[in-house]
Amino acid sequence: MAQQEVLTSHPFNNVTENIFSKIGANLHRRQNHPICIIKEAIYDFFNSQRPGTYAKFDELHPVVSAAANFDEMLVPAGHVSRSPNDTYYIDADTVLRCHTSAHQAATLRQGHPAFLITGDVYRRDSIDQSHYPVFHQMEGLRVLEPDEYGGDPAAGAAAAERELKELLEGLAQHLFGSGTECRWVDAYFPFTTPSFELEIFFNGQWLEVLGCGVVEQQILDKNGFEGRRAWAFGLGLERLAMVLFQIPDIRLFWAEDQRFLKQFRAGDLRTAFKPYSKYPACFKDVSFWLPETGFTENNLCEVVRGAAGDLVEAVELIDAFTHPKTGRTSNCFRISYRSMERSLNDEEINAIQAQVREELTAKLGAELR
Structure with a gap:
């Protein structure tokens, strides 16, 4: 669907001019932008673990079918996220993706057993310094080879969980420093079981940084990897960048002010944001x-x-x-x-x-x- 078709007169459409104006900004592809810096740091980590394994996608358009956004990810029919109160609808069957998982099934069908998908996602939400209707996510997934777990489904699920936790703890230490303390919290996501959230102890407090789990079997069975086992994770790039760079207001990511943009350089994860003059509210x-x-x-x-x-x-x-x-x-x-x-x-x-x-x-x- 062309970008100009996002704004329509369809009675179900709830995409405002303000949201429409954000499509195509591609903060995650601007080399010295904090969002892109985090993306590239994550790429570097996964490349170091299994060089050449992960296909990378960061140009997928945010307009997707409701089926891809919800049905293919096993989101129940009555789930709150399907409501127009939470999701931006273009028409009854088309939405602005609310997670990069919207591309998971299609990417599996294309035959990719391991991939990282990065993009802008859209959710109707409250207004404060840590919430914004557009943010950026990265989706990661790897399908294990049968010989990695002897072909036994139960052993495959255990192997996927073990590799997933080891990788993501390694990623946390890559981003936040060696010795970063991690803990796992049981969670629920429709598309993984078991499901977990990873928390890290940083600057004196526990912070949730991502959600993940072992991919639901029917997703793999329906999309070209029948009988295989896999893990997947999803993380918010703004959440990581606000912590790492000490950025106090999520709106700053959208600023074109050079006093903000010139503070960051590709490859540097240790820049602490220096506030400039704060205008009165x-x-x-x-x-x-x-x-x-x-x-x-x-x-x-x-x-x-x-x-x-x-x-x-x-x-x-x-x-x-x-x-x-x-x-x-x-x-x-x-x-x-x-x-x-x-x-x-x-x-x-x-x-x-x-x-x-x-x-x-x-x-x-x-x-x-």
């Missing part, structure tokens, strides 16, 4: 009676992002009140506006806030107070 509150149905905080955040773009820093519920007689509920949200590059003036923020108020009524059916 502007706070605006908005109170409204909730409509009887259909309101979610994600929908509110989309309205605010649509009006403010990257000028919005946070949206926080600061008060909720239910009228004792009518049973109606009122919410008050505080919106923090802050530019990473300049001071904001009252005139432009008032104009943005007026647009937010108008669209709360027009799009979400809220009654302003």
